Amino acid sequence: MKVLYFAWLKAKTGVAEEDLDPPAEVATVADLMEWLKDRGPGHADALANTQAIRVAVNQEYAAPGDAVKAGDEIAFFPPVTGG
Amino acid sequence: MKVLYFAWLKAKTGVAEEDLDPPAEVATVADLMEWLKDRGPGHADALANTQAIRVAVNQEYAAPGDAVKAGDEIAFFPPVTGG
Amino acid sequence: MIRVQRSDFDPGAEISALTQGRHDVGALTVFVGLVRDMAGEQRISSMELEHYPGMTEKMLERIEAEARERWALNDTLIVHRYGPLAPGERIVLVACTSTHRAASFEACEFLIDWLKTKAPFWKKEHGPDGDAHWVEARGSDDAAAARWNRKPGDAAE
Amino acid sequence: MIRVQRSDFDPGAEISALTQGRHDVGALTVFVGLVRDMAGEQRISSMELEHYPGMTEKMLERIEAEARERWALNDTLIVHRYGPLAPGERIVLVACTSTHRAASFEACEFLIDWLKTKAPFWKKEHGPDGDAHWVEARGSDDAAAARWNRKPGDAAE
Numbered sequence: 001m002k003v004l005y006f007a008w009l010k011a012k013t014g015v016a017e018e019d020l021d022p023p024a025e026v027a028t029v030a031d032l033m034e035w036l037k038d039r040g041p042g043h044a045d046a047l048a049n050t051q052a053i054r055v056a057v058n059q060e061y062a063a064p065g066d067a068v069k070a071g072d073e074i075a076f077f078p079p080v081t082g083g
Numbered sequence: 084m085k086v087l088y089f090a091w092l093k094a095k096t097g098v099a100e101e102d103l104d105p106p107a108e109v110a111t112v113a114d115l116m117e118w119l120k121d122r123g124p125g126h127a128d129a130l131a132n133t134q135a136i137r138v139a140v141n142q143e144y145a146a147p148g149d150a151v152k153a154g155d156e157i158a159f160f161p162p163v164t165g166g
Numbered sequence: 167m168i169r170v171q172r173s174d175f176d177p178g179a180e181i182s183a184l185t186q187g188r189h190d191v192g193a194l195t196v197f198v199g200l201v202r203d204m205a206g207e208q209r210i211s212s213m214e215l216e217h218y219p220g221m222t223e224k225m226l227e228r229i230e231a232e233a234r235e236r237w238a239l240n241d242t243l244i245v246h247r248y249g250p251l252a253p254g255e256r257i258v259l260v261a262c263t264s265t266h267r268a269a270s271f272e273a274c275e276f277l278i279d280w281l282k283t284k285a286p287f288w289k290k291e292h293g294p295d296g297d298a299h300w301v302e303a304r305g306s307d308d309a310a311a312a313r314w315n316r317k318p319g320d321a322a323e
Numbered sequence: 324m325i326r327v328q329r330s331d332f333d334p335g336a337e338i339s340a341l342t343q344g345r346h347d348v349g350a351l352t353v354f355v356g357l358v359r360d361m362a363g364e365q366r367i368s369s370m371e372l373e374h375y376p377g378m379t380e381k382m383l384e385r386i387e388a389e390a391r392e393r394w395a396l397n398d399t400l401i402v403h404r405y406g407p408l409a410p411g412e413r414i415v416l417v418a419c420t421s422t423h424r425a426a427s428f429e430a431c432e433f434l435i436d437w438l439k440t441k442a443p444f445w446k447k448e449h450g451p452d453g454d455a456h457w458v459e460a461r462g463s464d465d466a467a468a469a470r471w472n473r474k475p476g477d478a479a480e
Contacts, residue, residue, distance in 0.1 A: 007445035059378035079460035082444025090288035142221035162303035165287025178335010189360035189410035203346035
C-alpha cells in the first residue's frame, strides 16, 4: 500500500510518500488513519483533526468508511486551494 | 435639425442624413416621424412601423413624446444587434 | 477603456495590457464574439456591421461606467469592430480585471449583455447567393440584459 | 484539453488555438487567475503551488467532460500551473468556445468553480519576513461550486 501526504500533512509527517503493509484488520480509510497515528508524533499530529483532511483512494475522493487494501494508493491532504 | 437613418431605415429612405427645418408645430419625436412620412414613399415606408423603430435625440435614446427642436440631431434606427 | 474600430484586434495583446506589471489583479475574464458561417439554418458568407459614430462611443462609455460603479474592478475594456467581416473574424472583445473572480465574471457578462441591447450597431448578413438581410434583435438578448436591471430600492452592490 | 505544467502559458496563443481557422465558434469566454501581492491584509512575496500528479489530471479531465456534457461547446481548455509563482504571474487559464455566449460563460464559470474545489492543488503563501502558511479553503468557493450541483431528477441541460 502506497500512502501519500500533501501540503501541511507532508510537513507534519515529514514524508511525502511511504510504502506500508498494515495488518489485515486495517480495512477502511478510518482504520488506516488510526493505524498511521501510531507511526510517531508527526503522524499523530498530522492526522489528529480528521475534519480538516481529505482522502483519495487510487486517485478518487474517498470517505472514512471506504475500503482500503494492499496495492492501493491512499493520499491524505487538506481541502484543495487551486485555481 | 439633422436627421440620421441607419440600417434598413437608411436603405428605405435612401438617405443617411438630411438637414431639415420642420415647421414649429413639429414639437416631439412622434410629430417629427409623422412629418417625415410626407417626404416621400421611401420615408413613409421606413417610418410606417413605429414599434420597430428606435429613436435617439442628440445621441440619447428618446421616447415618442420627447421634445425635438432646431439644432438637434435625431436618429432613427432598428433595435440594435451588435456584440 | 473603449475602442470602436474597423481593424482587427489581438486578444493576447489586449489581455497583456490589462495585466502586465500589475500585482493587484487576481482575476481576468474575457469574452470574444466571432462571426459564424451559420445563423440558424442560414449560411453566411459575410457580414457588414454598421454603427452610429459618436453615439456608439457614448453608450459604450456609459455601460463601462455602470459596470465600474456596480463591481470592484481593476479595469475594463471594450473593443468593438465595424465594417465588413468574414466568418471566423472577431467582432467584439470585452474584458474585466478584478481582485476576485465573481466580480470579473459578472461584470464581463453584464458588459456584453448591455452592449448587445444598448450600443447602436446593426448587423447585415450576406448569404452565398448574394441575398442579404438585416439581423433582427433577439428576445433572448433583451432577457439577458434585463437580468441586470435594478429594482427601485436596490442597494448599491 | 487539459494541461498541468510548471511553465507559464501565453493566453493569446491559447485563445488563437481555440478559434484559428474555425467558422463555427460564435463565443469565447476565457478566465485567467493570477497571483496577487496581497491576501486580505497580508503581504505576499511569493507562492508555492503543490499538486498531486496523476489525480490532478484525472480530476481536470473529469470536470472538463462534465462541462461538455452539460453545455453545447465547441471546445474547452484548462491550463493550470504548479511550482513557485511570484505576484503578477498567471496561475490558471480556463477557456470555452461555443456557438452562443450564454453557454461559453456558464461553462467557463463552472469549470473554474469546480476546479477550485475538486482539483488537488494547494497554495502556500510566503510573506516578506520569510513567514509561510498554507492557504485555507474558503467557504465562498464551496458555495460557488455548489451552485452547479444537480438535484436528483434534474433533466439534462
